[in-house]
Amino acid sequence: MADSGDEQARTAPTNTDVVIVGAGHNGLVAAAYLARYGTKVTVLERLDHIGGAAVSERPFPGVDANLSRYSYLVSLLPYAIVRDLELDIELRSRPVASYTPVLRSGKPDGLLVERRPGPRTAESFRRLTGSDREWRAWKEFYGRIERAARDAGSFLAGAGAVVLFALIVLSPLIVLAVAWIFGSRAYRRREERRLLSAA
Numbered sequence: 001m002a003d004s005g006d007e008q009a010r011t012a013p014t015n016t017d018v019v020i021v022g023a024g025h026n027g028l029v030a031a032a033y034l035a036r037y038g039t040k041v042t043v044l045e046r047l048d049h050i051g052g053a054a055v056s057e058r059p060f061p062g063v064d065a066n067l068s069r070y071s072y073l074v075s076l077l078p079y080a081i082v083r084d085l086e087l088d089i090e091l092r093s094r095p096v097a098s099y100t101p102v103l104r105s106g107k108p109d110g111l112l113v114e115r116r117p118g119p120r121t122a123e124s125f126r127r128l129t130g131s132d133r134e135w136r137a138w139k140e141f142y143g144r145i146e147r148a149a150r151d152a153g154s155f156l157a158g159a160g161a162v163v164l165f166a167l168i169v170l171s172p173l174i175v176l177a178v179a180w181i182f183g184s185r186a187y188r189r190r191e192e193r194r195l196l197s198a199a
């Protein structure tokens, strides 16, 4: 960690297979997976604490409320990681997805969106916008985003990521192979024409 002094920070770890820079949750998860497979891992963190943007703090003195700076919803943590790393955590759902404060004519108001948008969300839209038009448009948009996120999520968490990675790695080889096949065919045809015209 950074506060361990310049001299120590400059000392490169020697007994290690992999060095991970940054002890945010991605760095820690990667390190945990690697360690489980017997790899010697060193994680470097510039701050005096680990966790990156997923660290919670009590920003209001005297108020017993823990706020996370960014990963406040833990919404992107796949259950497969919880299972693989045998994490002892319980994730709980909450009824409210978001509440966006709004000032209207100097008076505080807000848009409430439930996790499963229903009558309270509709009523909140109606009160703020004066009709159901925005609510319907938002519901349609939200539905599309949800479907896209579900498809992308299952694709990236499953074999899709491997296929995508393989395609990225293999695509130059595929292009070369196709170019070679078509190039050699064209060459053969040119040669045949040349021999025929010479004969």
Ligand SMILES: Cc1cc2nc3c(=O)[nH]c(=O)nc-3n(C[C@H](O)[C@H](O)[C@H](O)COP(=O)(O)OP(=O)(O)OC[C@H]3O[C@@H](n4cnc5c(N)ncnc54)[C@H](O)[C@@H]3O)c2cc1C
Pocket: 021, 022, 023, 024, 025, 026, 027, 028, 044, 045, 046, 047, 050, 051, 052, 053, 054, 069, 070, 071, 072, 073, 074, 075, 076, 077
């Ligand atoms: C506004 C906002 C809202 C978000 N809301 C959510 C949410 O609700 N739910 C959710 O799941 N995700 C949310 N995210 C995304 C989430 O915060 C990030 O995806 C996540 O923190 C990325 O983790 P990480 O480990 O890659 O990086 P970070 O958490 O950023 O950690 C990086 C670590 O590397 C360290 N570091 C950096 N440079 C060096 C260096 N040179 N040497 C040593 N250490 C270094 C840093 O100090 C830090 O500890 C949000 C992000 C933002 C910006």
